[in-house]
Amino acid sequence: MESPRQPAFDAVFDVIRRIPSTVQENARVWRAVEAALDAMNVPKESPPTDVRPDGEHARIGGNSGHGHAWPRPDGVRARCGGPGLCRECSHDQQLVATAHR
Numbered sequence: 001m002e003s004p005r006q007p008a009f010d011a012v013f014d015v016i017r018r019i020p021s022t023v024q025e026n027a028r029v030w031r032a033v034e035a036a037l038d039a040m041n042v043p044k045e046s047p048p049t050d051v052r053p054d055g056e057h058a059r060i061g062g063n064s065g066h067g068h069a070w071p072r073p074d075g076v077r078a079r080c081g082g083p084g085l086c087r088e089c090s091h092d093q094q095l096v097a098t099a100h101r
């Protein structure tokens with residue numbers, strides 16, 4: 001699920017890329033767009049309907065998992081083949097995908 005704001009961002013980006021402008025000018029445009037979306041109460045993220053109540057997303061970024069779906073703070077990375085080959089890594093990658101949308 002993408003952000004409810006994505007269609008607006010796409011439309012703005014479509015305009016920006018056709019008009020030569022500096023990074024600073026673009027930044028100003030994006031701030032204005034965010035302000036307009038805020039004023040319309042467009043949520044920044046999709047409602048977290050796909051977040052599991054067990055709080056499994058809290059594992060992301062921590063020292064659990066095999067170090068493929070997210071880099072572990074302790075630097076550990078299992079030689080398991082990563083997502084696609086390893087069941088746990090595939091599961092964790094799925095977890096990341098649902099957490100970031």
Ligand SMILES: [Zn+2]
Nearest residue numbers: 066080086089
């Ligand atoms: Zn693994």
